[in-house]
Amino acid sequence: MLPSRLWRRSPAADQRVAADPEPAPATAACGVPFDGLVTFYSSFHALRAESLLLRAGHAARLIPGPRDISPHCGTALQFRYEQNEAVAALLAIRRVQIEAIHHFRLGRLAEEFG
Amino acid sequence: MLDCLERIGGSPGRSGHRMAVAAARVVAETRVALGELFNIDDPSRIVLTKNVTEALNQALYGLVGQGDRVITTAIEHNSVMRPLRHLEQKGAEISVVPGSPDGALDLESLALALERPARLLVLTHASNVIGNVLPVAEVACLAHAQGIPVLLDAAQTAGAWPVDVQALGVDMLAFTGHKALFGPTGTGGLWLREGLELEPLVRGGTGSNSELELQPDFLPDQLESGTLNVVGIAGLGAGVSHVLACGVGTIRDHEGCLGARFLDGLRQVPRARPLGPQDAAARVGLASFNLDGVSPSDVGLILDRRFGIMCRIGLHCAPAAHQALGTYPVGTVRFSWSAFTTEGEIDAAIEALATIARG
Numbered sequence: 001m002l003p004s005r006l007w008r009r010s011p012a013a014d015q016r017v018a019a020d021p022e023p024a025p026a027t028a029a030c031g032v033p034f035d036g037l038v039t040f041y042s043s044f045h046a047l048r049a050e051s052l053l054l055r056a057g058h059a060a061r062l063i064p065g066p067r068d069i070s071p072h073c074g075t076a077l078q079f080r081y082e083q084n085e086a087v088a089a090l091l092a093i094r095r096v097q098i099e100a101i102h103h104f105r106l107g108r109l110a111e112e113f114g
Numbered sequence: 115m116l117d118c119l120e121r122i123g124g125s126p127g128r129s130g131h132r133m134a135v136a137a138a139r140v141v142a143e144t145r146v147a148l149g150e151l152f153n154i155d156d157p158s159r160i161v162l163t164k165n166v167t168e169a170l171n172q173a174l175y176g177l178v179g180q181g182d183r184v185i186t187t188a189i190e191h192n193s194v195m196r197p198l199r200h201l202e203q204k205g206a207e208i209s210v211v212p213g214s215p216d217g218a219l220d221l222e223s224l225a226l227a228l229e230r231p232a233r234l235l236v237l238t239h240a241s242n243v244i245g246n247v248l249p250v251a252e253v254a255c256l257a258h259a260q261g262i263p264v265l266l267d268a269a270q271t272a273g274a275w276p277v278d279v280q281a282l283g284v285d286m287l288a289f290t291g292h293k294a295l296f297g298p299t300g301t302g303g304l305w306l307r308e309g310l311e312l313e314p315l316v317r318g319g320t321g322s323n324s325e326l327e328l329q330p331d332f333l334p335d336q337l338e339s340g341t342l343n344v345v346g347i348a349g350l351g352a353g354v355s356h357v358l359a360c361g362v363g364t365i366r367d368h369e370g371c372l373g374a375r376f377l378d379g380l381r382q383v384p385r386a387r388p389l390g391p392q393d394a395a396a397r398v399g400l401a402s403f404n405l406d407g408v409s410p411s412d413v414g415l416i417l418d419r420r421f422g423i424m425c426r427i428g429l430h431c432a433p434a435a436h437q438a439l440g441t442y443p444v445g446t447v448r449f450s451w452s453a454f455t456t457e458g459e460i461d462a463a464i465e466a467l468a469t470i471a472r473g
């Protein structure tokens with residue numbers, strides 16, 4: 001074990017660190033699970049898409065890209081599939097490069113705990 | 115940056131967990147802020163590098179091959195000239211448009227150089243020796259008339275002078291983070307117009323297409339191999355946000371006022387010999403001069419030790435520019451100021467120079 005003086009943070013730093021990056025809510029709204037997924041080649045585009053969707057009032061959440069759907073990018077974006085057309089149009093207009101849009105729900109375990 | 119180190123600490127694009135996503139978000143926000151500053155439609159075509167030198171190298175080595183001709187100017191920084199001279203050794207042809215003794219670009223010689231086909235025209239937006247701003251929109255227009263794309267080195271102007279890639283009509287823009295964008299050292303980037311393809315300078319992990327052993331062919335990943343300087347990029351993003359909040363116009367006006375004050379003051383300093391155009395409206399926040407009878411290095415030493423004023427003396431990594439100005443090989447004393455410089459500091463600098471000149 002390292003001597004504690006080597007790793008102890010100052011109380012001020014402790015406080016700052018306590019404000020960890022918040023995970024996004026697991027469901028789209030009122031417990032409705034996300035059932036749409038956008039996959040990307042580049043994580044930059046995933047981040048762009050998230051910010052554009054949220055700003056346009058869509059529910060959206062970034063998740064680790066499910067490998068069974070796409071091996072390409074580490075990050076994918078969940079959304080409500082009923083908004084599929086609006087989302088596709090928004091991303092196309094803002095020139096976000098996507099791999100594909102899928103009708104996709106996480107497995108039961110991931111949906112329950114993620 | 116502290117927040118990034120303490121709370122985020124993830125590797126962007128390498129995972130989907132919250133710290134990796136937070137890191138990717140920092141990088142994405144910086145890219146978007148840069149896009150806004152430079153009027154770039156598609157921020158994914160901005161590649162983040164460790165400085166403008168790396169960005170310029172990526173652009174030059176990524177585009178220029180054996181037998182290609184490149185046009186440039188005699189007032190370029192070595193970050194352009196050295197890669198070009200190396201490419202010349204490897205079989206490229208380099209044409210250097212001369213500068214005039216007042217530091218301006220000779221547009222007639224430029225037009226002449228443009229008469230023969232070339233792969234690229236590369237030039238700086240402003241001279242880092244005397245600060246004059248080049249007529250880039252006009253030059254780009256001439257180059258495009260011959261079908262020659264333009265790479266702009268905006269090290270001296272990004273953040274301090276309007277840099278609008280659409281208004282300037284350039285095809286690639288290279289910038290550094292640690293000057294007027296108020297980012298930390300070790301940050302910078304390159305934007306390239308849609309349709310331009312560059313050969314990557316570095317290949318490796320990008321977090322994308324991990325199933326393939328070939329480099330991705332999409333931006334920004336294609337030209338951004340290896341873990342990014344996320345902490346530095348967080349600082350760059352904060353700096354660019356500050357510039358956007360102040361407005362480049364406001365910063366430019368402030369620096370222009372300081373420039374006029376400095377140039378006016380310098381005229382009262384005995385033995386001072388200012389260089390370049392004396393119109394503060396035509397230059398970025400810097401000025402070069404010499405004090406007759408005192409070497410630039412002595413002026414620099416006295417300013418630092420006796421007055422606590424830091425400036426840069428010598429050739430400023432631009433030997434050809436000094437040759438055109440007639441100040442080679444001794445160089446000049448160069449002062450620069452920014453959005454954070456005050457009138458009182460300019461006055462103190464002039465006062466110190468007057469004291470040295472009366473010596």
Ligand SMILES: Cc1ncc(COP(=O)(O)O)c(C=O)c1O
Pocket residue numbers: 165166167168191193238240241242267269270290291302
């Ligand atoms: C015009 C110009 N180009 C390139 C550079 C190199 O910048 P960096 O060292 O950040 O790559 C500088 C600054 O030193 C400069 O003024």
